Amino acid sequence: MAAVSAVSVLLVAAERSRWHCLRSLLLPPRKWNWKPRAMYATSTGQSITKVLIANRGEIACRVMRTAKKMDVRSVAVYSEADRHSMHVAMADEAYCIGPAPSQQSYLSMEKIIQVAKISGSQAIHPGYGFLSENMEFAELCKQEGIIFIGPPSSAIRDMGIKSTSKSIMAAAGVPVVEGYHGEDQSDQCLKEQAGRIGYPVMIKAVRGGGGKGMRIVRSEKEFQEQLESARREAKKSFNDDAMLIEKFVDTPRHVEVQIFGDHHGNAVYLFERDCSVQRRHQKIIEEAPAPGIKPEVRKKLGEAAVKAAKAVNYVGAGTVEFIMDSQHNFYFMEMNTRLQVEHPVTEMITGTDLVEWQLRIAAGEKVPLSQEEIPLQGHAFEARIYAEDPNNNFMPGAGPLVHLSTPRADLSTRIETGVRQGDEVSVHYDPMIAKLVIWAADRQAALKKLRYSLRQYNIVGLSTNIDFLLRLSGHPEFEAGNVHTDFIPQHHKDLLPERRAATKVYLCQAALGLILQEKAVTEAFKLQRQDQFSPFSLSSGRRLNMCYTRNMTFKDGTKNVAIAVTYNHDGSYTMQIEDKTFQVLGDLYSEGDCTYLKCSVDGVVTKSKLIILKNTIYLFSMEGSTEIGIPVPKYLSSVSSEGTHGGATAPMTGTIEKVFVKAGDKVKAGDSLMVMIAMKMEHTIKAPKDGTIKKVLYREGSQANRHASLVEFEEEESDKSESE
Incomplete structure (x- = not known):
């Protein structure tokens, strides 16, 4: 339906060139059995x-x-x-399969099979998420004579059910962590098993993945609430609320091994990745190889992963995930029967294209390399860039990508994304914007390049975690490789500090940027009017026998800051902020589609990317990002007078899954009021204060928009007196 655009062709050509160069740099010389399209013929003769x-x-x-x-x-x-998304534009053909909700589109097996038949596709690549680990879908593909680019349905079944996978791994001699994987799913049984294992424990959805249906329980008191929450999320994500209980290893590392198997009984490992640093049990930054792992431990990890793969006759790409303690003892956690989000870091250190391997193996070929031929070169990081607010418990968000600029892709830098400037992060799907993948000769060099590239990743239009990733990757303990799954909570104050006031230098830069943009607008007006002497085309501030001083006000967070700007005759500016005076000079220039501000403040010259949108000035530099507001005059602003007397509001657009209260109920601050499902996550809405519920504004199953009032509290005497 959509033809490949010229931009897409250029991107493909650039990617091809990068990979061929990367292979020549990282891989030892070898002979590839290159053939034309018939090369992909399967054992059945189908290509x-x-x-x-x-x-x-x-x-x-x-x-x-x-x-x-x-x-x-x-x-x-x-x-x-x-x-209008990027993947539709890149494809040779594209077919609409239904409304936005994934249950009616991307999770509809029948619709996808129908498109495969109509389009004449011989194979289906499921990616990750959605139907990638769905045993029924893999089996349906087989029945319809379509190649499923993934493992056999039996492997998905055995590894997709955590209780079954643990039993298989234990029988195969793979170390497993203590837990309960039984069929009795009664609340009482699960609670008794948790007590037997000993707190803290981990509740996990049997058919889990991506952190969904997973809860840490540290005491018997909170067990029931966390169990119910995990079940609801698992039912929504996997249509199965069966749970298992495992001993929770305190401050563990999350180390996983990339494996590949073929139809001929071969299996290899492509070394390990460390994915320990997580929030909400979801990965945020990954690296390969894992820091501090000795060669002998690396070999044991790889061999255990291959043993796991062979135990289920695994075919294609898979990941065996392990929990590792401080002594580098490791235990099987689960196996992901698909390509992982973080697979690019493995590609970078081995010089391989794992998607190419998937296609070759699905067509019946053997694993392209033997274990001895797979190199391990250098170090790679992947930083996941999300539309989320780290300062609000990493709450995901949706909205437009008004401005999007990235570092330049090269041999050691990959930008894995599915969005462009002007696209929108949808409320219906995962909030990941992109993956920034970096390779260098060693870990310190890769880390340095990662931070440099993050500073060049600039987004305006919604909240992102980019500044958080900068603080994380620059933390001394992270630099030292001392990573574990509690890294973010342990270093919370360093990683999520309270907002600091913008420096006076940044305020000077913001003021200069606004003045120069105004000047550029009037210059454009002058050209348009073709009257260079028009008084309306002047913004120099020139006065006879005196210098013009302009009073400007900016908003730094919630604080208004006054700046007195004097327009000097030589084109410079004198800016006074409180009791300090600065001499400021600079100009604007363009590079590509971006505008930059070159600014000298008291003789110190800096360069920043400048974006002014609506009522905000954005400055992006090597030090990070800064936002300075431009106050809106009262006569232009409209303030809603509608109130909810302290009622809870929706953090984002989503569906109300569960309502716990009704009109007349008395609640305490922190009590659970509702459960909302939004952006593939479950959010519990809690009472902001003690009080009595006057009205519940949404029913179960209804959709609430962001910032919508969900409940209304009875107005108390203190509220009445304040309003009077």
Whole structure:
């Protein structure tokens, strides 16, 4: 439906060039059995010339790039919300499969199979998430004669049910952590098993993944509430609320091994990744290889992962996840029967294209390299850039990408994304914007390059975690490689400090940027009017026998800051902020689509990317980002007088899953009022204060918009007296 655009062709050509160069740098010389399209012939004689990608966003674009490199045509599917998305534009063909909710589009097995048949696709690549680990979908593909680019349905079944996978791993000699994986799912049984194992314990959805349906319980008192919450989330995500209980290893590391198997009984490992630093049990930054792992431990990890793969006759790409304690003892946690989000770091250190491997193995070929031929070169990081607010418990958000600029991609820098400037992060799907992947010769060099590249990743339009990632990657303990799953809570104050006031130098830069933009606008007006002497085309502030002083007001957080700006005759400015005076000079210039501010404050010259949108000035520099507000005059602002007397509000647009209160109920501050499902996550809405519920404004199953009032409290005497 959508032809490949010229931009897409250039991107594919650049990607092909980068990978060929990267291979030549990292891999020892070897002979590839290169053949034309018939190379992808399967054991049944069927060849793969067209592949359907049953996914969206970044991973769909990732698979398409490799498919194009291999001269395999790509077919996209999309929901109505994704009609204008990047993966649709990149595909050779694209088909709409339904409304925005994933249950009616990306999770509809019948619709995707139908598109595969209509388009003549011989194979389906499921990406990750959605149907990638769905045993029924893999089996349906087999029944319909379509190649499922993934493991056999039996492996998905055995590894997808955590209780079954633990039993299989224990029988295969893979170390497992103590836990309960039984069929008795009664509350009482699970509670008794948790007591037997000993707190803290981890409640996990049997058919889990991506941190969904997972809760840490540190005492018997909180067990029931956390169990119910985990069940609700698991039912919503996997349509199965069966749970298992495991001993929670305190301050563990999360180390996983990339494995590959083929139809000929071969299996190899491509070394390990450390994914310990997480929030909400979801990864935020990954690296390969894992820091501080000795060669002998690395070998044991890899061999254990291969043993796990062979125990279920695994075919294709998979990841075996382990919990590792401080002594580097490791225990099987789960196996992800798909390509992982963080697979690029493995590609960077081994010089491989794992999607290419997937396509080759799905077509019946053997694993391209033996274990001895797989190199481990250098170090790689992946930072996941999310639309979320780290200062609000990493609350995900949706909205437009009004401005989006990234570091330049090269041999050691990859930008894995499915969005462009002007696109919108949808409330219906995961809030990940992109993955920034960096490679260098060693860990310290890679870390330095990661921080440099993060400073060049600039987004305006919604909250992101970029500044948080900068603080995280620059933390001394992270630099030392002392990572574990409690890293963020342990260093919370360092990673999430209270907002500091903008420096006076930044305020000077903001004022200069605004003045110079005004000047540029009037210059454009002068050209348009073709009257260089028009008094309306002047913004120099020139006065006879005196210098003009302009009083400007900016908003730094919630605080108004006054700046007195004097326009000097030589084109410079004198700026007074409180009792301090600065001499300021500078100009604007363009690089590509971006505007930069070159600014001298008291002789110190700095360069910042400048973006002024609506009532905010954004400055992006090597020191990070700064936002300075421009107050709106009262006569232009409209303030809603509607109040809810302290009622709880929706943190984002979502669906009300559960309501715990009714009119007349008395609640304490912190009591649970509702559960909302939004952006693939469960959010518990809690009472902001003690009080009595006057009205519940939303029912279960209804949708609430961001900042909508969910409940209304009875107005108390103190509230009445204040309003009077």
